Amino acid sequence: MSRAAGRRLDGMNNTSVTATGLLDDKVAFVTGAGRGIGAAAARLFAREGARVVLAARTQAQLKTVTEEIRAAGGTADHVPCDLADADSVRAAVDRAVELYGRLDVAFNNGATIQPPGPMDQLPEAEFDRISAVNLRGPWLAMKAEVAAIRATAGRGAIVNNSSVGSLAANPELPVYGALKRAVNSLTGSAAVTYGREGIRVNAIAPGLTLTEMVDEWERDSPGIIDRLTAQNPLGRAAGPEEIAEAAAWLLSDRASYVTGVILQVDGGARA
Template sequence: MNTDTKVAVITGGATGIGKETARLLVADGVHVVLSGRRESVGRQAVADLTRNGGSASFLVADMDEPDSVTALFDSVLADFGRLDYAVNNAGLAHETAALADADPVKLQQMLSTNVTGLFLCLQREIREMLASGRGGAIVNLASIAGLNGIPYSGPYAATKHAVVGLTKTAGIEYSSKGVRVNAVAPGAIKTDIIARAITLGQYDEETITAMHPMGRMGLPSEIAEGIHWLLSDKASFVAGAVLNIDGGFQAK
């Protein structure tokens, strides 16, 4: 790889929004490091992304394990010597229950992945971008649940509100130092997770689509376009922002 080639890390990057974002970055000539828990899925994603040229790789990493987060970034820096872009996309949403009935164990699991894991990634990404002298751009995955109360998703909403708080604070603290931190807040998106939940009867698709003024769910590629813009120099005056990509949900 050319030493001038820019490098991006996308956590939870082997499927859905992460993979679609990687597709756009690879097309720009960026080397994209995908991370996730399932090596077979990651290898398939790399094969898909590089089939027509471009450069990508995969590293196993678990956002629930601080040592795994450290190892991920150690490997990226050892292999490529730089970090220009980061997308903190890994997340967990695995309960549908009223608040009084929510499982504290599942809350802790979501906090571990969605908040602590993201926090540790964000810290390391900022440090490396500052140390390089080149700066960089970071996008966190928030949600409409990070800006609103969402019935039967209280613990998940709490974790995404935390992501919004971290994003806004980092945007204030580091934008003058060349590191831009922003977030996207997707509405309901047709990812594998949502599709499985609908199949299992955890969600009703008609109810979900009715939440959005556009009358449909979003596509991973539509969220990826927003992330791609926030990472690019076209968003050079954007910091600490939360970009709503939600079919009009937040406008209600």
């Protein structure tokens, strides 16, 4: 490190600063924000100072979460969005810009689960359905978000929600895992493509998290929560808020030199 750089770092370390929220004065767009990790993220981002636009197909859930954020003193609005439909995704991102004048950060959380079981037992229609949401959806969202950030804030950050199930063989949810692994690849490619523009792109890979989606998995595969919890080094599943914290940090300026990362938030499950 040069002496000049050292002096700059010393100056930063010695400067008294006022604590602020991780996402102060940022406009944040969150997909799948009506429940689970997305709803937890929307609440957290607002507490951390962001103006948040919640997007999902579930209008009633979006309205409830938005009202909770406002009642707690945060700034939020919501917009319907079908992640499998390009026009719907573009319109939702455009709405965020219309509401707040720009887009700074986005969390592409929305996803759907497959019926568990061997891949040869998954009907083609189900493959097409989950592919449309879990891979086409993040791709469409990133396209719209990059365009909006580029045209307004100029610099920003995107986080995609992947899964620890994308990092190894996934015989129980094989297509879900494969699509999430494809999201990891898109994340890395986007990070390299847009880094010089000041747009960082990362992903988080949650482990077992207590959400409605996991409840659905438990109904189809009784005992799966207990089995996965028993294998976890921390001996428990995550709460949605714990996953949201990782996304908030990656979107914040405190992660300003982090891009192209797939951050495992899994209690050591893949250690």
